[in-house]
Amino acid sequence: MPIDYPKDADPHCKRAKFIPDKLIQDTLEETAQPHSSQSHELEEIRDLLSHCQHRAVEAWDYWLDSIGRGEGSIAFEDESFIIVDQGQHERPGDHLDTYEGSVDVDESAEDIVTAIHTAMAQVLTHDSWDDSYAYVIRKPPLWQITEEHAVRRIGSLARDRGSVGRGTDAFAVDVYGESQQSWADKTDRTRQAVNNSLKRGNQSAASE
Known part of the structure; x- marks a missing residue:
């Protein structure tokens, strides 16, 4: 069963503040498609990143089980962050399938969220993450698990x-x-x- 961990109990779910504005803005510029009518604002992306943070914490018991089955691994951990190496199994953007907010989740949004997780992982680990998908999780306070x-x-x-x-x-x-x-x-x-x-x-x- 998912952990009953309300968003209000995790301040990191609020706008995903642990991810710097500049990193998000740089990623938006790098992933922008020329002549495309699809565009996303910084606050919209923050809402999607907030969902990914809450989703990871809420379903962490499932993640541990999948790691035990070899479907991923913990590539990095310190007092603040965990990075799950998902190999080629799943992108962070794929977890937006459970998002029920006001932002229009299209392929572009999924790509942006995935790219931001990769960029955060690069900052934390100094690795390129060219061959696998990184899912960055900010450890919440009073984590029940x-x-x-x-x-x-x-x-x-x-x-x-x-x-x-x-x-x-x-x-x-x-x-x-x-x-x-x-x-x-x-x-x-x-x-x-x-x-x-x-x-x-x-x-x-x-x-x-």
Whole structure:
């Protein structure tokens, strides 16, 4: 079932403020079709981006399931953003099929929304994203599925790193942002022990 997470509970759904005006405007100019009668204003695109943000948060449990099936992957995560690599399966603009607002959703609008997600991913990761579609999600405050997300991410990292312990260390240090010393203190170990665990985990992930 989708998470019952009303838009009012997520300030990032309001006009998708986490996406800069300049990035949207630049994308509108880059995707403009010469001699086309179709055009979209910045605020219209913000309404569509707001829908994509809410859609991702509301359906995050489904997304985790699809990631588990290999239909996508979490390509980037920090304290503010998650980027889902959707491969060639689905574009961000395809999620506008559930939009019920006042903006006319045409192919041009879908292309613009997809291009904006790509541009945001490029800014956050410094990668080109030429071969797959990026879906950028701004983490909402008080996210109701934080615990499930943590458990599933640790499980995924444990598979990649070769053990639950290494996966947990990777989640705490690489994803959550704990320093090695802080995490060592919290788990009653030395910093060197944490460092060794992370190194072995990275070696295991690289060998797959």
